Amino acid sequence: MESKLIDHLFRHHSGKMVSVLTRIFGLAHLEVIEDAIQDTFIKASLTWRHRRPDNPEAWLTQAAKNRVLDIFRKLKTERKHLPIIKHGMDIIAINELFLDSEIEDAQLRMIFTACHPNLDPRDRISFALKTVSGFSIKEISSALLTKEETIKKRLTRARKAIQRSQLKFNIPQGKTLPERLESVMEVLYLIFNEGFHSNKKEKLVRKELCGEAMRLCKMLLKNQHTRTPASYALFALMCFHSARLDAKTNAENEILDLKTQNRSLWHLPLIKLGNTMMNKAVEQAEFSCYHFEAAIAAEHLRASDFEHTNWGNILHWYQCLNTLQPMPTHLLTMAVVCMQNKDYQKAKSYLDQLKPQDFAQRVYLYYGAKADYYSAMDNLQGAIKNIDFALDTVINVLEKDYLQKKKSALLSNKQE
Amino acid sequence: MKEFMMIFVGADYADLGLSPEELQNRMGKWFAWGNKMEKAGILRGGNALNPNMRRIVGENRTVTDLTSAEVKEIVGGYYLVEAKDFDAVQEIAQDFPDYDLGGTVEIREITVFDQ
Numbered sequence: 001m002e003s004k005l006i007d008h009l010f011r012h013h014s015g016k017m018v019s020v021l022t023r024i025f026g027l028a029h030l031e032v033i034e035d036a037i038q039d040t041f042i043k044a045s046l047t048w049r050h051r052r053p054d055n056p057e058a059w060l061t062q063a064a065k066n067r068v069l070d071i072f073r074k075l076k077t078e079r080k081h082l083p084i085i086k087h088g089m090d091i092i093a094i095n096e097l098f099l100d101s102e103i104e105d106a107q108l109r110m111i112f113t114a115c116h117p118n119l120d121p122r123d124r125i126s127f128a129l130k131t132v133s134g135f136s137i138k139e140i141s142s143a144l145l146t147k148e149e150t151i152k153k154r155l156t157r158a159r160k161a162i163q164r165s166q167l168k169f170n171i172p173q174g175k176t177l178p179e180r181l182e183s184v185m186e187v188l189y190l191i192f193n194e195g196f197h198s199n200k201k202e203k204l205v206r207k208e209l210c211g212e213a214m215r216l217c218k219m220l221l222k223n224q225h226t227r228t229p230a231s232y233a234l235f236a237l238m239c240f241h242s243a244r245l246d247a248k249t250n251a252e253n254e255i256l257d258l259k260t261q262n263r264s265l266w267h268l269p270l271i272k273l274g275n276t277m278m279n280k281a282v283e284q285a286e287f288s289c290y291h292f293e294a295a296i297a298a299e300h301l302r303a304s305d306f307e308h309t310n311w312g313n314i315l316h317w318y319q320c321l322n323t324l325q326p327m328p329t330h331l332l333t334m335a336v337v338c339m340q341n342k343d344y345q346k347a348k349s350y351l352d353q354l355k356p357q358d359f360a361q362r363v364y365l366y367y368g369a370k371a372d373y374y375s376a377m378d379n380l381q382g383a384i385k386n387i388d389f390a391l392d393t394v395i396n397v398l399e400k401d402y403l404q405k406k407k408s409a410l411l412s413n414k415q416e
Numbered sequence: 417m418k419e420f421m422m423i424f425v426g427a428d429y430a431d432l433g434l435s436p437e438e439l440q441n442r443m444g445k446w447f448a449w450g451n452k453m454e455k456a457g458i459l460r461g462g463n464a465l466n467p468n469m470r471r472i473v474g475e476n477r478t479v480t481d482l483t484s485a486e487v488k489e490i491v492g493g494y495y496l497v498e499a500k501d502f503d504a505v506q507e508i509a510q511d512f513p514d515y516d517l518g519g520t521v522e523i524r525e526i527t528v529f530d531q
Contacts, residue, residue, distance in 0.1 A: 005444065010436035038436075042429045045439040046464040049446040049493070136435030 005056055010041050012215075013057065014134030017064040019106035020097055022131075025071060027113065027162050027169050030131070032074060036067045061098055068094055107132060108223055109169050111216060115184040118165045119158050124187045125194070126151050127158035133212050143209050144194055171225065181226055185234050185290070188213045188220075196241050207245060214238050230288035232281035237290050239274030240297035243267040255398045259306045271301055292321035311341040328358035329365075336369050344376055364394040368403060375410060383410055419460060419526040420505045422495045424512070427519030428484045430467055445513035452511065453497060462495035489520070496526070 014037055021033045040063040044056075053059040096102060114128035125144070129135040137155070141148040172180040195209025217235045220226040247265035250256055278294055295317045303309040315337045322330040331350050338347035351373060359366050367390035374382035387407045394400045429439065453459040467484035484490045499505045502523060509521045 005440060008437065008440070010440035014436040039430075041436045041439050042434075045429060045443045045446075046493070048443055049450065049464055050462050052447070134436045136433070136438070138433075139435055139437065 009056060010044075010060075011134040013060050014038075014041065015110070015132045016103050016107060017060070018131055018134070019110040020103055021064065021068065021071070022110065022169055023097060023102075023106045024068060024094065025075070027167060029071070029075060030159060030162075032071055034131070036071050037064060040064055040067060065094065065098060104219060104222060105171070108171055108219055108226065111184055111219065112171055112180055113162065113167055113169060114158075115187040116162075116165075116167055116180070117183055118167065119161050120154075123154040123158040123161070124183075125190055126154040128187055128191070128216075129212070130155055132216065143198075143205050145198070171223075173225070177225060181220075181228065181231070184220065184226075185217075185231060188217050189234060189290070191216075192238050192241070196245065210238070210242050210245060214242065229281050229284050229286045230290055232277050233288055233290035233294050236274045236277035236281055237294035237297055239270045239277060240294060240301055243270035243274065243301065253398070255402060257402075258300060258309075263305065266301065274298065274301075287320075287324070289321060289325050292317045292324065296321070309340065311337050315341070328354055329362075332359075332366060332369055336372070339369075339372055339376060344373065347373060361393075361395065364390040364399070364403070367393065368406075371406070371410075380410060380413065417498050417500065418528075420497055420499055420502075421524045421526060422497065422505065422509055422512070423522040423524065424492045424494065424514070425489045425520040425522060426492070427514040427517040428467055428490055428492060431484060432517060442513055445511075449511040449513060453495070453508065458498045458508070460496035460498055462493065464493040465491060467492075492519075 017037045017040075018030075018033055021037065022030060025033060040060060044060060044063065048056070097106070110132050111128065114132055115124050119127065126140050129140045129143070130137070135143070137148050137151050140146075141151045144151070171177075192210055192213035195206045195211075195213065198206045198209065214235070217231065217238060220231045221235060243266050244261065246267065247261040247263065248256060256262075274294070275298070278298065281291060281294070296314055299310055299314050299317065315334060318330055318334045318337060322334065331353055335347045335350035335354075338344070338350065351370060354366060356363050356366055367386045371383045371386035371390060374380070374386060384407065387403060387410065390403050391400065391407070394403060429442070434442065450459070450462075467490060469482050469487070469490075471480045471482055472478065473480070497505060497508060499508065502525070505523045509523065512519065512521045
C-alpha cells in the first residue's frame with residue numbers, strides 16, 4: 001500500500017467534478033452539487049483508510065458519476081426544474097462529459113462564470129476559489145486574511161447574482177469573449193497577488209494561492225479560444241514572480257527586498273518556463289499590461305545582483321505600462337527606479353505629480369519613497385519626518401519592521 | 417500475544433465540515449498509521465463504519481433509524497491488532513490521527529476461551 005496520493009488530488013478533483021455536474025444539472029443546483037461532491041470525498045476518506053483503490057482518481061470520478069442519479073432523484077422529489085436532463089439524458093452522453101477534455105471544458109465554463117462581470121469584483125475571487133479550486137470557506141478566509149463570515153456572505157451574494165442574471169454555463173464566444181477573458185485574467189492576477197504579496201505567516205498558504213492561480217491560468221492556455229498573447233504574458237509574469245517566492249522571506253519570515261534577496265534561491269526552471277511563455281506572448285504585436293509587468297519582472301531576474309539591475313530598461317517598461325494603464329503606483333515606482341539610477345531630478349518630477357491621497361491605505365509606500373529621496377538629498381530631517389509618516393500609516397507588521405530598521409539606520413547616520 | 421480492538425469514537429467527518437484538502441491530509445495520516453502497523457505485522461483487520469444506523473431496543477424490539485447527528489458518540493470504525501498488553505496497544509494508539517477533532521480511542525481485549 002503506497003502511502004501518498006498526488007498533492008491536492010481531492011481539492012483539484014472537487015473543482016473538476018463540481019464543474020462537470022454543473023454542466024449536467026445547471027448553475028441553479030450548485031449547492032446540491034457541492035454537497036454531493038463533498039459527500040464522495042468523505043466516503044473516500046473513510047473507506048480508503050483500509051483499502052486504497054488502484055486508481056484513486058478513477059474511483060473518485062466513478063463516485064461522482066454515481067452521484068448523478070442520486071442528485072437527479074433528489075431534484076425530482078423536490079420538483080425542481082431540471083433544465084437539461086428532463087428528457088432523460090442517456091448514460092453515454094453523461095459518460096462523455098467525464099472525459100478529460102470535457103472536464104477541462106467544464107472547468108473553463110466555471111472559471112468564466114466565477115469571473116462574470118455581473119458578480120461583484122470582491123465576490124469573484126472567493127467564488128472561484130470555492131467552486132473551481134475546491135477551497136473550503138475556512139481555507140479561503142485564511143488565504144485572503146478575511147473573516148469566514150465575510151467569505152460566506154460573498155459566496156451567497158455571488159450565487160444570488162448568478163441566479164438573478166440567469167447566467168449561462170458556457171465559454172463566451174465572439175465579441176464578448178475578449179472582454180470576459182480580460183475579467184478572468186484580472187481575477188487570476190488578483191488571486192496570484194494575494195498569494196505573492198500576502199502578509200500571511202505561513203509560506204505554504206502563499207504558495208498555494210500562487211500555485212492555484214497558475215493552474216487556472218494554464219487552463220486558459222490549453223484552450224484555443226482563451227490562448228492569447230495576454231494570457232501567455234500573464235502566465236509568464238506568474239512564472240517570473242513565483243521563481244522568487246522562496247527568496248522573498250528569510251528564515252525568520254522577514255520580507256527581503258530585491259537588494260537583500262539571495263539570488264541563488266531563485267528557481268531556475270520557472271524562469272525558463274517564463275521565458276518560453278514570454279516568447280509566445282510576443283509572437284503578435286499586441287501588448288497588454290501583463291506583457292510590461294512580465295518584462296519588468298524578467299529584467300530583475302536578468303541582473304546577476306542588485307547593482308547590475310538595468311534601471312534604464314525597467315523605467316522604460318514602466319513608462320509603457322503607465323501609458324497603457326495610468327496609475328499613481330506606477331509613477332511612484334518610476335520615481336523609485338530613477339533614484340536607483342541616481343537621477344534624482346527625474347525622481348522628483350514623478351514624486352511631485354503625486355499626492356498622499358492617491359494611495360489610500362498604501363500611503364506608507366509614498367512616504368517611504370519620499371524618505372528615500374530626502375535621504376539621498378542629505379536632508380535627514382525631511383527623511384525622518386517622512387519615515388515617521390510612513391510608520392504612522394503602515395499596518396502590516398513585517399513592513400513596519402522594515403521601515404523601523406530604515407529609520408534606525410537614518411538616525412545612526414545622523415549621529416555620525 | 418493477545419488480540420485487541422481499537423474502537424474509534426467521535427470525530428465524524430461528515431459533521432465537521434472538513435474541506436477536500438483536509439480530508440486528503442487526514443487520510444494521509446491514516447495511511448501512514450495503517451502502513452506502520454502492517455509493517456510491524458500486528459494488523460489483523462479493521463473497517464470504517466457508515467454513520468447511518470438502525471437501533472433495536474427492548475423486548476418490543478423497537479426500531480429507530482438514526483443519523484450521526486442524533487447520536488452523541490458514534491463509533492466510526494475499528495482496528496484489530498495483535499499486542500502483548502494494554503500498554504503496547506496504548507503505544508500503537510498514539511498515532512490515531514483524529515484526537516484533535518475530538519476523537520477517542522477505546523481499547524478492548526478480545527475474549528479468548530481456553531477450553
